[in-house]
Amino acid sequence: MSEETTAGRVVLAGTPIGDRRTASQALLDILGTADVIAAEDTRRFHDLLRRLEVTTSAKVVSFFEGNESRRLPQLLDELRAGHDVVVVTDAGMPSVSDPGFRLVRAAVEEGIAVTSVPGPTAVTTALAVSGLPTDRFCFEGFLPRKAGERRHALAELAAEPRTMVVYEAPHRLADLLSAAADELGADRQAAVCRELTKTHEEVRRGTLAELAGWARENARGEITVVIDGARGPRLSLAQAAEEVGRRVEAGEKMSAVVGEVARSGGVDRRSLYDAVLAAQHQMEGR
Numbered sequence: 001m002s003e004e005t006t007a008g009r010v011v012l013a014g015t016p017i018g019d020r021r022t023a024s025q026a027l028l029d030i031l032g033t034a035d036v037i038a039a040e041d042t043r044r045f046h047d048l049l050r051r052l053e054v055t056t057s058a059k060v061v062s063f064f065e066g067n068e069s070r071r072l073p074q075l076l077d078e079l080r081a082g083h084d085v086v087v088v089t090d091a092g093m094p095s096v097s098d099p100g101f102r103l104v105r106a107a108v109e110e111g112i113a114v115t116s117v118p119g120p121t122a123v124t125t126a127l128a129v130s131g132l133p134t135d136r137f138c139f140e141g142f143l144p145r146k147a148g149e150r151r152h153a154l155a156e157l158a159a160e161p162r163t164m165v166v167y168e169a170p171h172r173l174a175d176l177l178s179a180a181a182d183e184l185g186a187d188r189q190a191a192v193c194r195e196l197t198k199t200h201e202e203v204r205r206g207t208l209a210e211l212a213g214w215a216r217e218n219a220r221g222e223i224t225v226v227i228d229g230a231r232g233p234r235l236s237l238a239q240a241a242e243e244v245g246r247r248v249e250a251g252e253k254m255s256a257v258v259g260e261v262a263r264s265g266g267v268d269r270r271s272l273y274d275a276v277l278a279a280q281h282q283m284e285g286r
Contacts, residue, residue, distance in 0.1 A: 006082065007079045007080050007081075007082060007110075007111075007112045007113075008035065008078065008079045008080075008081070008082050008083040008084045008085060008112070009079075009084045009085070009112070009113040009114065009115055010079065010084075010085050010087065010103060010104060010107045010112060010113070010114045010115070011030055011034070011084055011085065011086045011087065011115055011116065011117060012087050012093065012094045012095060012100055012104070012114070012115070012116040012117070013027055013030055013031070013086050013087065013088050013094070013116070013117040013119065014027065014092060014093040014094075014116070014117060014118055014119015014120060014121065015027065015048060015088050015089065015090075015091055015092065015119060016048075016091065016119070016120060016197070017091040017092050017120045017121070017122050017125065017196055017197055017222070018091070018195065018196055018197035018198035018201070018222075019197040019198065020048075020051045020052055022119075022120050022197060023052055023119075024117065024118075024119065026117045027052075027117050027119060028052060028054055030086055030117050031049065031052070031054050031056055031058075031086065031088075032054050032055065032056050033056075034056060034058040034084055034085075034086040035058060035059070035078070035083035035084050035085070036058055036059045036060075036061065036075070036078045036083050036084070036085045036086070037056065037058045037059070037060045037061070037085075037086045037087075037088060038061055038062075038063035038071070038075060038085055038086070038087045038088070038099075038103070039060055039061070039062060039063060039088050039089075040062075040063060040064045040088065040089040040090050040094075040098060040099055041062070041064065041090055042060055042061075042062050044090050045060065045088060046060070048088075058086070059078075061074070061075075063075070063087065063099050063103075064099055065099060068099050068102055068103075069102065072102060072103060072106055075103055076106060076107070076110070076112075079107060079110075079112050080110075080112075085103075087099070087100050087103060091122075091222070092119070092120060092121040092122055093116075093118075093119060093120075093121045096121055096123060096139075097141045097142060097167055120197070122167070122193070122196055122222065122224045123139050123165050123224070125193075125196050125197070125224075126165060126191070126193040126196060126203075126224035126225075126226050127163065127165055127226055129191075129193065129196075129203050130163075130191035130193065130203070130205070130226035131191060131205055132163045132189060132190075132191060132226055132227075132228050133163050133228070133229065134163065136161075136162040136163065136229075137162050137163040137164065137165060138160065138162045138163075138164055138165070139164075139165045139166075140153075140157070140164055140165065140166045141166065141167060142166070142167050142168065142169075143166055143168070143176065145172065147175070147179070150175075150176065150179055151179050151182070151183055152270070154179055154180055154182075154183035154184060155183045155262070155268060155269040155270055156268060156270075157183075157184070158183055158184055158230065158262055158263055158266070158267075158268065158269060159230050159262075159266035159267055159268065160229055160230055161229040161230050161231075161266075162229045163226060163227070163228060163229050164226070164227040164229065165224065165225070165226050165227075166224075166225045166227070167223065167224055167225075168223050168224075168225055169223065170194075170219040170220050170221065170223055171219065173192070173215045173219040173223055173225070174212055174215040174216045174219060176225065177190070177192075177208055177211050177212035177215055177225070178212040180208050180212075180227065181207075181208035181209045181212055182259070183259075183263075183269065184208060184227065184230075184263060185208070185263045185264075186207060186208060186209035187207045187208075187209070188207060188208045188227060188228055189205070189206070189207060189208075189227075189228040190205070190206070190207070190208050190211055190225060190226060190227045190228060191203055191204065191205045191225070191226045192204045192211055192214075192215065192223065192224075192225055193223070193224045193225070193226065194219075194220065194221045194222065194223050194224075195220075195221040195222055196222070196224065198221070198222075200221065204218075208227070230263075230266050235261070235265030235266065235267060236267075237267055237271060237272060237275050238275070239265070240261050240262065240265045240267045240272050240275070241272060241275040241276050241279055243261050243265070244257050244258055244261050244272065244276045245276060245279060245280075247261075248276075254276065258272055258273050258276060
């Protein structure tokens with residue numbers, strides 16, 4: 001493990017996700033005294049400074065997904081020169097589905113100190129108000145945009161027992177919830193949290209099927225979705241394949257049965273489908 005140098009520090013600073021009054025005094029202090037501020041969107045950042053009534057003499061540079069790799073050498077040079085680099089995003093904690101991780105990793109590799117000014121994040125805020133279990137959870141960020149890839153990602157989460165938190169854009173929310181209802185079960189409980197801490201904050205709770213219907217006309221603002229984990233009995237892959245085989249022999253449609261058994265048994269849908277096909281081929285070969 002490398003020792004920390006006398007270089008500057010990387011400071012990950014959490015900014016308000018909505019209500020500016022959630023800004024901590026520590027955030028106001030670090031913004032006012034920073035040497036360099038790497039902001040996801042410099043225009044939005046200057047607007048935030050105005051709303052927080054903070055003035056700064058820091059060098060403000062853009063630091064977003066499109067230029068993150070190119071900006072790293074400059075920021076590392078600033079750190080090596082003994083300057084603190086404060087990283088801020090449009091809202092919430094840097095590096096949580098936002099820029100920051102690459103700089104943290106590069107700084108750690110050089111023995112440069114990394115610290116934070118903790119602040120709000122939509123992940124834990126939505127989880128706390130969702131009404132779903134909070135003792136164990138996982139954060140999946142943004143799921144794939146393409147329908148097929150999104151469904152595959154959801155199928156892999158079908159047996160996840162922890163509460164799941166995902167981000168989604170408003171115009172894709174209904175499609176996400178519909179796909180989740182298909183892959184996880186229409187009656188799986190969930191909560192859609194929009195505009196958290198803002199004037200028009202809303203938390204909509206219900207089943208995935210109910211929320212998918214609501215989202216067709218009501219998806220607006222910044223969205224965080226919280227989905228209940230898998231519950232009920234668990235089957236091994238072999239047990240699930242046997243169950244599907246029995247029901248298909250009785251006349252049920254294979255694709256529908258695979259989806260239902262995968263959800264209720266807590267197994268991966270694609271793995272179950274492959275296992276059923278393998279069993280059928282084995283029987284045909286006898």
